[in-house]
Amino acid sequence: MALDASDVEAVMELAIAHERVLRADEKLMLAPLARLALSADYSRTCAHLRANPAFGAAVERFEVVNRDLKALMTDWQTRSVAGATLPNDHTDTAYDNGIIDRLGRFHDRVEALLDEFVALVPRLAYYRDGLLAALERSEDGEIAFVSDVGCESYHTLWFDLHEELLRLSGTERVE
Template identity: 50%
Template sequence: MNDMHLVMHGLAIKKHATPEDVASGVGLDLDAVRETLGKLVAARRVVEAQGRYLLAPAARMLLDADYGRYYDSVRASPAFQAGYAGFERLNGALKQLITDWQTISVRGQRVPNDHSDKDYDAKIVDRLGDLHERAEETLEKLACALPRLAIYRDKLEAALDKAEKGAIAWVSDARIESYHTVWYELHEDLLRLMQRERSE
């Protein structure tokens, strides 16, 4: 597996990303990412606009063709299969938790959560902590099968730690590497490796 594949893979997950986003997402050195992005732009596989990068349609097809070549052995490993199955089992619980975080019941109606009810928010953060404990074994299995996936484990732990200390944006704010943002990107990464479509 080479830097070009990893950078393209990172762009497929991040969609419209800075070099820093890609480096953080796939665990490559920032200078290597910048150099590789330059080559990809020159080859017209990547489009650059105002410091952000996006895969060209032809590059997406090339990337999709590479997954079987690079990840067949990973997908066949018992650790990865167990980790993937465990992740999918937990994914529904995480989605429900985020729904409960983003909305609240008022007189029998679900309305946007303005986060003025600190006790309600604290209970959701406690649930997130419990879910993460259940996810730890799954995250370890995935990292064992493919070491770069440990990036997600570490980011999830960091986001949870900040949320538990009262910085509630780290639960689901899409503008930062919140717990939900990182979980979503891990799911996207796994789906791409498995060459499956997102069901929701």
């Protein structure tokens, strides 16, 4: 259910006034005490999910494919030139298109997993749908949608999904 923008703005202004949300330029973030309260709320509201073996197994599979995406993003952001690893300046369209093709194959592999998460937690459809949209825009030549932090890129959405899965499952990031 979509909310009216003016209603959302009113709630955010109230949260700012009560110091539950902080404004940094045009961005909003939870205040430290609100973050702590949210964390406690996740443990209460997600107890059933955390006890669900299907959810736990899906999170474990996510962690495995997450390593594959990290490697793919490293290849997107860097190039090997004469034995040296350099930043990818994205002037080699063939190289970039090859990475985008790999991203498409990666997405094909994880679609069923994303669907599993949506079946367990319907609001995660936002990430599933956003990842597909970012992939499609990347395939259409908008390369910012591979990993740019200034838009809802594949990498940005994947990172946010990972953070949400960590909160839902009550687990820590594997480095």
